[in-house]
Amino acid sequence: MKLKCLLILFLGTLMLNAQQTIQPKITARVDTTDIQKKQVYQLYTNYLNSNIDSIYNNPYFKETNWKPELGTKDRSIFFLVDLPDDQTFLKSYPPKILQLDKIEEGRYQIKTLFDASGVPEQYQQFVPAAITKLYAVEQPDGSFLLENILEYDTQKWQHEQVGFINYVVSPFVTFDKTQAKEAVKFCKELAKEFGLGKVPEFNYYIANGSDEMQALLNFEYLMSYHTGLTDVFGRKLFTSYKSPFYKHELVHMLFPVKGLRPAIINEGFATWLGGPKQGIGYEESLLALSKQFQENRPLSLNEILNYEYKNKLDNNVLYVTGATICKLTYESYGTEGIWALLNSTPENYQQLLAKMNNQSFEEFSQYVLQYITDYAK
Template sequence: MYKYLLLFAFVSVNAQIKPDISARVDTTDVNVNKVYHLYSDYISSRPDSVYANPYWNETELKRFTDNGFQPDMGVIMGTFNFEENSLYYFKPKILQIDKVEEGRYQIKTIFMNDSIDKDYAFYNPMAIHRLYAVEGINGAYKLENTMSYDTRNWKVYHYKFIKYVVHPDCVFNKKKAKKALAFCENTIKQFKIEVSGPITYYITPNSDALGRLFNYDYWLSYGTGRALKKFMELYTAFGNEDYDHEFVHLLFPDGKRPFIINEGIATWLGGPGYDETFEEALLKFSGDIKSNAALTVMDILENRYRNQYDNSPLYVTGAVICKLAYEKYGLDGLNKVLNCGETITDLQNVLAGLYGTSYENIDRIVMDYIRNYKP
């Protein structure tokens, strides 16, 4: 979904961005007025940038900026980047500033374009975003993400190094939790991984509930699962305890590798998503391209071949690259692929050196394996 945003003709601006307000926002109320001005100042303060933003809760701010993030989970995880030009195009309108409890208000904002071209009208609105404003001991308000407050009463379960935080609408499945722990322990042992810390796993029942963890009451490019490696956090919208694909993202150490390999290792070991194994996805992709002898890895990488609603061909192709490297050259070969460098050229050069042949030959090996796959 994100690629379509590049089609919009954003206009560069350096002016103060003043959000509109709905009739529900009573700025004659002293505290509502404070929160309104706090949010207005925040929106104009480069909210997409990593720095000591003066409008944000200091504790949250430090945790995020120390790890290279700006503090809003909606920007990290969501559909909208909060760049100045984006805010000019999808103008913010504050729908609500409501008191939640003493000293805490929620701010709900819609981002939309009233004059958007009809060809792009289905991208409107882009998001409905929600934050908290919390009063400090000096009477000043600062912004916070919704996650800590909204999950404060969720049930917590511990399985060795995995801490599950479970939405009230989900029933925790102990068998699946044990299965997930076994998957992690086996993966760690097989690939000699040194895990960087304990995992916190948030379970939600659907993408709307997941979005609310990320400050969204509505998000256009919604998600169903995510791993945040810097914080060793995993999020699911399937109500499941065993999201193996996302576990792999957390277990394997960071390395310089292109997207196809980052998703490839997670797909090979954990499937392309929650409800499909690698073998199932590979069999389907094999059937789709069996008679397409001209298809290459580069065609998939450059989106000349893709599914309409998912990246399964790319994920599966990356998985086959990882699988073959491991089967032919062991853990050392796999690690070379996982640390090949960030560009496709880096990957091609590492594969050519590993196999001792031209990249064109390797491309054929990978695509022939997919076409001829039999379970």
């Protein structure tokens, strides 16, 4: 992560003049002498120059029933643009269209490589950033609009309705209806415990591994990988675990973030009720972290909050520490205390915890760290 941050700084300093027009390069496979392909190429070029990381009704992109709370129309942008703005990103990782192919009448696929050149040896592990795939679909007037992969590529997947969950299942995954019923039961119990009322319907996409899941988000390749994602406002849950009962993401679906919820609270709450990842519960993870702390404990909670103390391949330290904060809060204040945490912000949650526990935040932090350390004794 530190090397990646340095890479971002390195690329950013090279691209101070990033306001120039983005003109994607093409491979020899892309034939822009074809009239429609040239039309699609121009559409995509216009799109890349349209502030793609801004949340607005982008005129080059088709998305039915779009509204601002859904974020950018292009599902890949949230993961793709990790530099200060889209123009800096696109200048740092110049887009190159690998393929622009007609796959059926009125529908083209666009595969684009986002790569960086002249990168020092120590940063080579972070390039290329991604290969994306979008569709360009002909409209009744002969024009084209870009489209996400999700709906078209899952139209032949298995669809199973279980209660309020509409499962969309990869053809490479065997659907477990018994586990799906357990997922509905889990959601109903949480809704009753926390006074959520009736759970609205949502789609639950079960992919065959991380690559297939990320393909649903418009990625043919992404440097990082993801095992679960919840789009609360779009009512969509994605998992690569092949399971219809992913507790952690189900908790995120039931308890949407209003405004900016602190990451340690948001992920901690989902970990307390659903474990940090599929098949591993909070208690098991707490036991493992306790043993880790006994060998090498962080000096303060700030080391965890700032990712100075973390595991190399997962976020379990932050997640389980946050879960412990939620557990202790629930034991003292019940659901009322939990809702206070869930409605807190990055600016006020430390003051809230200090007030609730009648001590300074640093004193409370040391208590939490000691609680975790002692758990396995």
